[in-house]
Amino acid sequence: MYKHTTDGLRTLLNIPDNYQIFFLSSATEIWERIIQNCVEHTSFHCVNGSFSKRFYEFSGELGKKAFKEEAAFGKGFYPEKFEIPAETEAICLTQNETSSGVSMPVADINKIREKNKEALLFVDAVSSLPYPEFDFTKIDSTFFSVQKCFGLPAGLGVWILNDRVIEKAKQLEAKKVLTGTYHTISSILSKAKDNQTPETPNVWNIFLLGKVIEDMNKKGIATIRKETEVKADMLYNYIKDSNNFSFGVEDPAHRSKTTIVANTAIPAPEVNKKLEQFDLAVGSGYSSYKEKQIRIANFPAYSVEKTEELVNALKKTIG
Amino acid sequence: MYKHTTDGLRTLLNIPDNYQIFFLSSATEIWERIIQNCVEHTSFHCVNGSFSKRFYEFSGELGKKAFKEEAAFGKGFYPEKFEIPAETEAICLTQNETSSGVSMPVADINKIREKNKEALLFVDAVSSLPYPEFDFTKIDSTFFSVQKCFGLPAGLGVWILNDRVIEKAKQLEAKKVLTGTYHTISSILSKAKDNQTPETPNVWNIFLLGKVIEDMNKKGIATIRKETEVKADMLYNYIKDSNNFSFGVEDPAHRSKTTIVANTAIPAPEVNKKLEQFDLAVGSGYSSYKEKQIRIANFPAYSVEKTEELVNALKKTIG
The missing domain is CATH 3.90.1150.10 (Aspartate Aminotransferase, domain 1)
Structure with missing residues (x-):
């Protein structure tokens, strides 16, 4: 089931081989695991609605320093109009703000990456994937929830992440930064290699997502x-x-x-x-x-x- | 749905009013949240199989000091034969070791509590509830997974916890101990009051659990x-x-x-x-x-x- 679903998603989104696909319980959990596993000191967030704001807050709640660029509700961002501090380890963008209907064009995400090549780039695409056609050479990670465009009951978050993200998580672990327990990236990865999860996951939704993706690939x-x-x-x-x-x-x-x-x-x-x-x-x-x-x-x-x-x-x- | 399921569970297990019922994504997650939210320095674990061992390890992985009393695979514990260090904040017992089939009699759990009244007492009953008839005046918290005795697909952990646990979590938050983000006890509690969750939960399983409990209460x-x-x-x-x-x-x-x-x-x-x-x-x-x-x-x-x-x-x- 795990393999059927991830294989189908690789085809659907044209995900390169150096990206892993993990199943977590919600996109909310993925926000937490990103900060825990990939940020030692500093994250940066574009905040223009309830969901991007919550992602930003998580960083502070986990004891990190979080920078933000803010836009009013209903407004978006212009990459040429703000600078991301050089010390930033993770840039967190919300591609589609479900609260306000503001979206960030893929071309703008790519521009942000061009100006900031060192930091990891995370793209919250909870309520837009599979619509946006990301250039995976320009982002390190994206994630979505199954209850939006995939039309399933809630309870599963899907996290797509590359070798740079895994490397960063390993560095943090080596430095004894507290990265969590069963859902550290290394723990999930060690199980994902055998198409398994460290805990008993939402099996029902993994199965159903595989079926929905099968239909989408047919179309x-x-x-x-x-x-x-x-x-x-x-x-x-x-x-x-x-x-x-x-x-x-x-x-x-x-x-x-x-x-x-x-x-x-x-x-x-x-x-x-x-x-x-x-x-x-x-x-x-x-x-x-x-x-x-x-x-x-x-x-x-x-x-x-x-x-x-x-x-x-x-x-x-x-x- | 939330209310129907929790009301049914209160009836089934005769849960007193000073206990809350929370929905998390797995019992594995509940282990993590217990340590994060209720342990500042020290936990104690009875370890006699893979699951109790993992619970014990979580404490160390989260930077706490974890004591353990160990028994060989297939062996249980005798409350009169071990002492729990006085500094222990949380006693973690596995009532039913799914790996070895060793169970801890409710009477023994009560004896452990009698000897250790200060520490919070957490009872992992993943694969035994609703069978054990706990004396809720003798434990502070218990939890289970829906894929065992409740016969549902995996993906939901149910956490029952009392006011002492909530009070301890509040103390830790006040001391600025890092207790997490969306699944801190205070965050879950603030939503649970309105029969909601801080994230999009496994709605399907909450619904189905309500139905199974309805059947169980009829029987x-x-x-x-x-x-x-x-x-x-x-x-x-x-x-x-x-x-x-x-x-x-x-x-x-x-x-x-x-x-x-x-x-x-x-x-x-x-x-x-x-x-x-x-x-x-x-x-x-x-x-x-x-x-x-x-x-x-x-x-x-x-x-x-x-x-x-x-x-x-x-x-x-x-x-």
């Missing part, structure tokens, strides 16, 4: 990515023309293709009340934006036809 | 415990009379009711070959005992009739 990643863009265009075009909705993310370059966020004049629960007759629903805004925004999960599980149906229903009842 | 815990004893007696009586099998655990008081272990003259894989015709199988021994021992999971999912069937098949083909 082909190019088609999945193309369809994601077609559906995102349909939704954003509707928002642009709507009298009720407006873009949650101003800069078009930063608008997520998988997490479509719009400001709404009518409170979000009322939007859903109007959609009930069509047996359709959208997500509410995150936290304090609960009523003021809607979020539409543009995941591979939803077809182009289903998205068209949603747009038509919104046009009809809300305009 | 009644007294019946489940009685049946467990009846089935264990059947299996141990067979082992006593067998020409091929002998007791893996010498002292009858230490023989587990849920993990029946026997030495076998015929290698374990051959035992299973002979059982194939009946569509039955037993577990192999743990690690280096793989061929030399068999392990029979005497869990509530197996009926008295099924156990009788197994005993008859063993008698017929092996004797």
